[in-house]
Amino acid sequence: MLFTLTCVCQPLSSLCSYFPYNSSSIKSVGSKVPSFTPEARESGYHIERGLEFSTGDAFFRQESATGRDLGVLAASLHKRDTGRLRILDALCGCGIRSLRYLAEAGADFVAANDGNEEYGSTIVENLSRVSGVEDGRWVVTHLEANRVMMDYYLQKSFFDFIDVDSFGSDSSFLRSAICTLKLGGLLYVTSTDGFSSGGHRPHHSLAAYGAYVRPMPYSNEVGLRMLIGGVAREAALLGYHITPLFSYYAFHGPVFRVLLRLNRGKIHDSRHYGYIGYCHQCGNSHEFSWDQLGQISCSCSTPKVSNSLVVSGPLWTGPLHDGAYLMDMLNLAKQWGWIGCDGKDSLEKLIKVMVDESDPKLPFGYIKLDEMASRAKINSPPLKTLMSAMHQKGYAASRSHIETNAIKTNCPMTECIKIAKELLKVSVA
Ligand SMILES: C[S@@+](CC[C@H](N)C(=O)[O-])C[C@H]1O[C@@H](n2cnc3c(N)ncnc32)[C@H](O)[C@@H]1O
Numbered sequence: 001m002l003f004t005l006t007c008v009c010q011p012l013s014s015l016c017s018y019f020p021y022n023s024s025s026i027k028s029v030g031s032k033v034p035s036f037t038p039e040a041r042e043s044g045y046h047i048e049r050g051l052e053f054s055t056g057d058a059f060f061r062q063e064s065a066t067g068r069d070l071g072v073l074a075a076s077l078h079k080r081d082t083g084r085l086r087i088l089d090a091l092c093g094c095g096i097r098s099l100r101y102l103a104e105a106g107a108d109f110v111a112a113n114d115g116n117e118e119y120g121s122t123i124v125e126n127l128s129r130v131s132g133v134e135d136g137r138w139v140v141t142h143l144e145a146n147r148v149m150m151d152y153y154l155q156k157s158f159f160d161f162i163d164v165d166s167f168g169s170d171s172s173f174l175r176s177a178i179c180t181l182k183l184g185g186l187l188y189v190t191s192t193d194g195f196s197s198g199g200h201r202p203h204h205s206l207a208a209y210g211a212y213v214r215p216m217p218y219s220n221e222v223g224l225r226m227l228i229g230g231v232a233r234e235a236a237l238l239g240y241h242i243t244p245l246f247s248y249y250a251f252h253g254p255v256f257r258v259l260l261r262l263n264r265g266k267i268h269d270s271r272h273y274g275y276i277g278y279c280h281q282c283g284n285s286h287e288f289s290w291d292q293l294g295q296i297s298c299s300c301s302t303p304k305v306s307n308s309l310v311v312s313g314p315l316w317t318g319p320l321h322d323g324a325y326l327m328d329m330l331n332l333a334k335q336w337g338w339i340g341c342d343g344k345d346s347l348e349k350l351i352k353v354m355v356d357e358s359d360p361k362l363p364f365g366y367i368k369l370d371e372m373a374s375r376a377k378i379n380s381p382p383l384k385t386l387m388s389a390m391h392q393k394g395y396a397a398s399r400s401h402i403e404t405n406a407i408k409t410n411c412p413m414t415e416c417i418k419i420a421k422e423l424l425k426v427s428v429a
């Protein structure tokens with residue numbers, strides 16, 4: 001980064017001002033591992049991937065376990081590939097992620113921070129289950145997230161992996177997170193702002209992520225692109241660029257989570273950062289580059305002004321995931337026995353759909369079959385049938401992990417309607 005790329009394992013003493021506890025009080029908590037009775041479990045003890053932990057009074061969502069699984073797999077791959085893993089969990093809640101990064105990903109060191117001091121004893125209790133504080137593998141702090149990140153940055157104490165699990169569209173953490181991340185490091189960031197991604201607060205998304213977002217049928221994918229675009233902009237400002245490794249949308253919340261790698265150097269190419277348009281008249285979507293501003297229209301209304309076209313941006317228009325990286329994550333999940341044991345909404349199914357979505361021929365967005373059926377005034381053929389017909393006609397098409405009854409494809413809506421109608425004729429005959 002700005003100062004050094006070497007791994008800096010800072011002495012605890014240099015960070016003493018972070019501690020609401022003195023080190024002796026941490027030691028005394030760390031040396032005792034509580035045993036959990038069934039009654040205790042009912043009052044806030046949980047198990048995730050076999051690890052027992054307490055949530056105390058901290059904010060905790062069981063449904064976010066998949067997002068935590070994905071983060072742990074990525075962190076572990078980073079350790080495997082680079083031989084080191086220093087993690088900053090900037091908004092750690094009860095410390096479940098920190099615990100999992102230590103226990104499962106084999107983190108060398110985790111800085112677990114949450115602004116709420118009242119969670120302190122719960123976080124310490126949870127991390128003490130992996131190692132005592134005297135081992136120096138973790139510290140707990142209660143600072144404002146920007147403060148903790150900037151303090152580490154000012155001490156040239158950089159991290160391989162930073163997890164920013166914030167609420168809403170709080171993008172104020174992005175710059176300090178990028179400053180505090182090593183080059184080649186991984187940034188795992190969140191937005192839970194479904195109003196902005198849905199296009200209901202364009203001035204808010206503009207302030208938070210620099211993107212004026214309008215309502216679009218694939219708004220949950222737009223939410224991921226708005227977040228990636230926001231990080232790409234902050235990274236460029238600091239002289240870096242990012243590569244998305246995976247992008248994950250979850251209905252609960254909603255939660256938009258993206259894992260990005262930080263790379264040296266600005267990219268003087270805005271191919272993956274631009275505008276997207278959706279035409280209400282024909283249902284087709286288009287990507288517009290910066291040099292097309294002022295000439296934006298849909299071919300269904302050329303040469304007239306397309307009043308039917310809504311445009312959002314600038315946001316990330318490039319790939320949401322790196323397919324090869326996702327395959328590595330899937331293989332690791334298999335090695336760890338995480339596959340084949342979690343039923344219908346399995347991690348395996350999720351990662352496999354994400355791999356399919358990584359086809360570079362697939363543009364942004366997806367076609368919702370309900371929308372297609374209502375435009376065509378038909379009942380939609382089954383998703384699988386429609387997808388294989390698209391493949392036969394040479395289009396790229398995959399399921400979407402975001403929307404179950406939708407197809408991600410480079411086939412325009414107008415063509416999709418034709419294919420669906422042809423299929424129905426075949427099946428009627
Ligand atoms: C979504 S929760 C974290 C959940 C946790 N990562 C997990 O997986 O269970 C967000 C946490 O951020 C903390 N928080 C909110 N604003 C903060 C800030 N500005 N600085 C530090 N912590 C903050 C809250 O106390 C809360 O525990």
Ligand SMILES: [Zn+2]
Pocket residue numbers: 279280281282283284298299300301308
């Ligand atoms: Zn049109």
